[in-house]
Amino acid sequence: MSNESLANLLKEERRFAPPAGLAAEANVTAEAYERAKADRLGFWAEQARRLSWETEPTETLDWSNPPFAKWFADGRLNVAYNCVDRHVENGLGDRVAIHFEGEPGDTRSITYAELQREVSKAANALIELGVQAGDRVAIYLPMIPEAVVSMLACARIGAPHSLVFGGFSADALATRIKDADARVVITADGGYRRGKPSALKPAVDEALTRPGTENVRSVLVVRRTGQEDIAWSEGRDVWWHDLVEAQSDQHTPQAFDAEHPLFILYTSGTTGKPKGILHTTGGYLTQISYTHHAVFDLKPETDVFWCTADVGWVTGHSYIVYGPLSNGATEVLYEGTPDSPHQGRWWEIVQKYGVTILYTAPTAIRAAMKWGDDIPAKFDLSSLRILGSVGEPINPEAWVWYRKHIGADRTPVVDTWWQTETGGIMISPLPGVTETKPGSAQVPLPGIAATVVDDDAREVANGSGGYLVLTEPWPSMLRTIWGDDQRYLDTYWSRFEHKYFAGDGAKKDDDGDIWLLGRVDDVMLVSGHNISTTEVESALVSHPKVAEAAVVGATDPQTTQAICAFVILRGDADAHEEGLVEELRAHVGKQLGPIAKPKRILPVAELPKTRSGKIMRRLLRDVAENRTLGDVTTLTDSSVMTLIQSQLPTASSED
Ligand code: 6R9
Numbered sequence: 001m002s003n004e005s006l007a008n009l010l011k012e013e014r015r016f017a018p019p020a021g022l023a024a025e026a027n028v029t030a031e032a033y034e035r036a037k038a039d040r041l042g043f044w045a046e047q048a049r050r051l052s053w054e055t056e057p058t059e060t061l062d063w064s065n066p067p068f069a070k071w072f073a074d075g076r077l078n079v080a081y082n083c084v085d086r087h088v089e090n091g092l093g094d095r096v097a098i099h100f101e102g103e104p105g106d107t108r109s110i111t112y113a114e115l116q117r118e119v120s121k122a123a124n125a126l127i128e129l130g131v132q133a134g135d136r137v138a139i140y141l142p143m144i145p146e147a148v149v150s151m152l153a154c155a156r157i158g159a160p161h162s163l164v165f166g167g168f169s170a171d172a173l174a175t176r177i178k179d180a181d182a183r184v185v186i187t188a189d190g191g192y193r194r195g196k197p198s199a200l201k202p203a204v205d206e207a208l209t210r211p212g213t214e215n216v217r218s219v220l221v222v223r224r225t226g227q228e229d230i231a232w233s234e235g236r237d238v239w240w241h242d243l244v245e246a247q248s249d250q251h252t253p254q255a256f257d258a259e260h261p262l263f264i265l266y267t268s269g270t271t272g273k274p275k276g277i278l279h280t281t282g283g284y285l286t287q288i289s290y291t292h293h294a295v296f297d298l299k300p301e302t303d304v305f306w307c308t309a310d311v312g313w314v315t316g317h318s319y320i321v322y323g324p325l326s327n328g329a330t331e332v333l334y335e336g337t338p339d340s341p342h343q344g345r346w347w348e349i350v351q352k353y354g355v356t357i358l359y360t361a362p363t364a365i366r367a368a369m370k371w372g373d374d375i376p377a378k379f380d381l382s383s384l385r386i387l388g389s390v391g392e393p394i395n396p397e398a399w400v401w402y403r404k405h406i407g408a409d410r411t412p413v414v415d416t417w418w419q420t421e422t423g424g425i426m427i428s429p430l431p432g433v434t435e436t437k438p439g440s441a442q443v444p445l446p447g448i449a450a451t452v453v454d455d456d457a458r459e460v461a462n463g464s465g466g467y468l469v470l471t472e473p474w475p476s477m478l479r480t481i482w483g484d485d486q487r488y489l490d491t492y493w494s495r496f497e498h499k500y501f502a503g504d505g506a507k508k509d510d511d512g513d514i515w516l517l518g519r520v521d522d523v524m525l526v527s528g529h530n531i532s533t534t535e536v537e538s539a540l541v542s543h544p545k546v547a548e549a550a551v552v553g554a555t556d557p558q559t560t561q562a563i564c565a566f567v568i569l570r571g572d573a574d575a576h577e578e579g580l581v582e583e584l585r586a587h588v589g590k591q592l593g594p595i596a597k598p599k600r601i602l603p604v605a606e607l608p609k610t611r612s613g614k615i616m617r618r619l620l621r622d623v624a625e626n627r628t629l630g631d632v633t634t635l636t637d638s639s640v641m642t643l644i645q646s647q648l649p650t651a652s653s654e655d
Contacts, residue, residue, distance in 0.1 A: 006465030006517055008507045009592040012396050016403070016436045018412055022385065026082065026432025027295040028446070030125070035519030036446035043447045044071075044475055047290040048282065051326070052086050053077045054255035057282065067493045067500070068480065071283030076255040079285055080156035083325035084119055084606035085253065087112045096330045098302075099353050100145050103192035103336025104429040110145060112328070115152075117208045118145075120251035122153035125244040129184055129218045133158030133256065134618045136264065137214075138182040140164045140173055140204060142191025143335045146222045146240065147311045150186045151263075151321050156253050157594060160261040162276070165312035166191055166198075170206035172274075176266050178212035179276055184636060185216055186240075190225035192531060194340050197225035205231055212467045220244075258282025264482045265314055267420045270609075275491070276482030277314075277420045283475030284423050291425040291445060292323030295414055296357045296386055297432060302521055304383070305515045306332040307359040314420040315390055318476075319359055323424075338364055344370045347379035347406075358406070359388035359416075363548075365398045365406075370547035372571045373405050381406060381614045386431050391613055393516045395538040396439035403438075417441040417516055419502060421492065423476030426450060427514055439538060442513040448474055452506045452514065457496040465517060465532070470500040505532055520616050524553030525560045529595055533617060536563060539591035543584055545573035550607050551598065554624035562599040564624040566607060566644065575603035600624075606640045608632075620644070 018026075036043035041060040048057060049067065057075025069250040087095070093113030100108040110118070131137060137154050139161050141147040147163075154161040162180045164173050177185065185208075190199040201221060208216055219233070222240040259280045266274040292298060298305060305324050309315035324331045332353050338346045345367075350358065387407050389399070394415050403413050413436060417427040426448050427441040434442060442451040449472035452460050460466045477500075480488040505517035515525070517532035524531045533551040542550035548568040553561030567584065569575055581601045589597045608616045622629050623645055632641060 006505050006507060006523060006530045006532055007344075007595075008463065008465045009531070009596055010396075010439075010515075012150065012437060012439055014396070014400065014438050016412065016438075018432050018434065019410065022297065022412065023432040024336075026430070027297050028430055028433070029635050030433050032294070032446040035500040040447055040449075040472065044286065044532075047447070047596050048072055048075070048286045049283070050289050050293070051077060051082050051285055053282075057258060062474055066498070067489065068485075069283075069474070069477055070259050071475045072258040072286070073260040075282050077258065077282055077285070078156065078253040078255050079281055080119055080123075080152045080323070081253040082285060083152060083155075083322060084112060084116045085618045087328045088116050090328075092328055093487065095328065097325060098145055098148065099330070099332045101332065101334045101335075102144070103195070103340055106290065108145060115149070117249035118149045119152045119156060120249050121244050121247040123156040123251045124158065124247035126153055126157055126184065126218070128243065128247070129220070129238075131157060134261070135159045135184075136162055136180040136182045138164060138173075138177050138180065138185045139160050140166060140185060140200060141189045141311075142166050142188055142200070142224060143310060143333060144188070144191070144222065144224055145333065146186075146188070148321055151311070151317070155262060156251065157274060158254070158256045158260055160263050162264045162266070163312045163317070164266070165310060166200055167611050168203075170203040172413070173203055173212055174207035174210040175274065177207060177216060178210070178274075178654045179266075179274070180264050181215055183215055184218045184220060186220045186222070187225050188222040188224040189230050192225065192336055196336055197227060199225075199227060201230055205233070211430060215423050215554070219381055236569065248376070256281055259479070263317065263319065265420055274485075276489065277478045278480050278482050279476065280479050281421050283477070285322060287424040287474060287476035288318045288323045289326040291354055292319060292327055292329075294430060294445065295416060295425050296359070296388065296426050298324075298327055298329055298357065300328040300330070302327065303356045304353050305329045305359075306334075306350070306353075306355045307361075308334065308338075308364060309361070309390075310611060314423070318424050338367065339371075344378060347376045347381060348382055350384065351379045354383040356383050357386045357388070358384060359390065361391035362389055362394040362398055363392065363609060364387065365394070365402045365614075366541070366548040366568075368405075369398060369401050370568060370570055376405050377521075381408065384408075384411055385410050388414045388416055389413065390418070392615070393518060393534040393538075395541040397538065397542045399438035413437060413438075415439070415441045417514075421478045421502075422470070423478065426470065429495045437509075437513060440509070440513050440515045444514075448472075450514065452497070452508050453496060457499065460508060462508050463510050465505065465530075466497075467520060468502045468506040468514070468516070469496055469641065470502065471498075496587070524551075524563060526563060526595060527559045531563070531596055535592060536565065536588060536596050537595065539588045540565060540567055540584060542591060543587045545569055545580070546584065547571075547606060550617060550620055552617045552621045552624055554621065563596065564620075565598040565601045566604050566620055567601060568605070568607065569603055602644075604644050606637070606643060608640050608644070
């Protein structure tokens with residue numbers, strides 16, 4: 001980025017007060033901000049008491065060797081005990097923990113007492129396979145209950161897990177197995193996606209032929225799809241239903257140090273080898289449990305929570321597994337895609353289970369907008385009381401659509417900013433406290449310190465943009481990059497002294513509320529102005545014909561970069577309509593000013609996305625600059641790029 005701070009163009013004036021009933025009964029009120037401000041560490045020590053410790057911590061934070069943090073270092077606890085056993089001991093064994101909905105329509109409801117037995121059996125099975133505390137276990141599973149059970153079984157015996165998305169290739173899997181030096185892989189024959197079984201085991205077999213994966217002793221295989229022609233390596237492969245089912249359903253959890261590693265989760269980053277983000281036990285669980293309680297206002301007796309993320313994404317770790325279960329919630333786990341077998345599948349699930357809190361990603365909301373308002377309107381969504389968003393900046397128009405068409409113009413929407421590295425939610429409105437603004441994550445949570453700085457690390461004034469930084473350590477922060485402390489320092493702590501740099505651009509509005517503007521690598525430089533891709537995308541999405549937009553800066557001889565936009569139209573709009581491109585350009589000009597008008601606008605059918613729904617602008621930049629495509633291995637569907645390239649020459653607008 002140049003020295004000029006990010007141009008601050010978008011104006012959004014809509015405001016939504018918290019519903020009075022919700023505010024009156026809210027788990028967390030405005031007083032929490034004051035308390036945390038007065039004594040940040042005392043505040044977190046108090047939140048740690050949400051958990052059951054075998055040995056209560058007496059120290060809160062050890063920051064004597066920054067940026068290597070230790071939280072609650074002399075405390076000892078077991079994560080699985082906190083997520084399962086203690087609820088059973090408290091008489092809640094009959095409460096449903098998980099309502100599982102398979103894509104083909106098979107269902108299973110698992111109570112906390114059943115979950116305790118399943119997790120105990122799986123823990124005993126891992127022990128029989130020789131897994132010891134500290135050994136890494138790779139998990140490559142679809143969204144089935146065994147994924148949650150496996151994670152908790154690992155946590156129970158102190159074996160850090162490393163989840164790899166079911167959609168990743170054998171190569172991606174091999175790299176991750178090797179980097180973590182995993183000893184066991186848990187997988188399935190396959191999973192269901194879009195109505196069809198999709199095999200997983202062959203990718204494991206292939207990954208384990210690669211050098212560096214020799215330490216994998218066993219592959220534990222869940223039978224999900226029942227394919228018959230499955231390759232089997234005798235002595236290495238073992239069926240879940242043979243090994244796990246034969247185990248005793250009793251296992252006594254042992255406590256681990258608060259800083260014992262809980263999991264490694266790889267983030268791809270834009271270049272180079274994936275980073276193994278390391279999370280530990282006590283601080284992580286404290287912040288995840290607290291944020292789930294505070295941001296979603298969870299009432300475990302009556303709420304039905306549903307986070308639609310994949311468990312292989314950090315959102316699934318924190319808000320399918322560790323947050324909801326540590327809080328004794330009842331939740332939905334859905335295996336498939338939102339449009340299988342029809343585009344109302346999610347709304348049907350909300351209606352069926354009476355979901356009260358829904359947590360999803362902007363990409364899913366924009367897809368629902370594209371499919372049309374009439375689809376959710378066919379279902380009874382009146383049980384919903386809180387809606388959440390995560391993963392990307394949510395365009396104000398998508399936010400308002402979500403509130404109106406899913407939340408009946410009644411439910412608060414909480415836009416939650418965080419990262420794999422932060423472990424849990426950092427910036428978000430609180431549903432019973434904050435007057436919300438569509439498109440803004442707004443305020444750091446109680447106990448969290450975040451701000452926006454300029455190139456010289458000076459905090460920017462309200463109304464200006466710059467870089468998002470975190471200025472104090474937080475309990476669920478990453479502890480390092482697995483095996484690479486130097487890379488941890490270089491990546492996050494070297495850009496600004498004593499501050500964690502998140503890699504995101506942001507602005508503070510006139511009230512001091514924070515708006516995320518996308519990754520700084522994506523920021524465009526147009527005739528001397530830094531323009532955020534997010535703002536131009538949001539301006540495009542505010543046009544009634546546009547459901548989704550991705551904007552990139554392509555090298556341009558006159559203006560340094562020229563704005564190039566790829567748009568997906570709403571269901572009833574026609575991509576060939578005469579004057580459409582001009583109409584969209586004029587609309588952006590009116591919303592943001594003439595400098596932000598895209599030079600080219602290209603209607604497309606799909607956009608390249610990661611499995612967690614983030615748009616891969618890097619690939620669109622390659623297309624816009626006529627380069628060969630970079631790494632496409634983390635794309636959900638690589639045919640999307642071929643499609644976009646084939647559309648490119650005819651549909652551009654040059655002037
Ligand atoms: C949880 C998760 C982290 C990056 C982050 C930012 C983007 C996430 C956001 C958001 C704007 C939000 N991001 N939530 N941007 N508003 N509410 O997504 O983790 O996959 O590691 O991605 O996602 O750019 O830096 P991860």
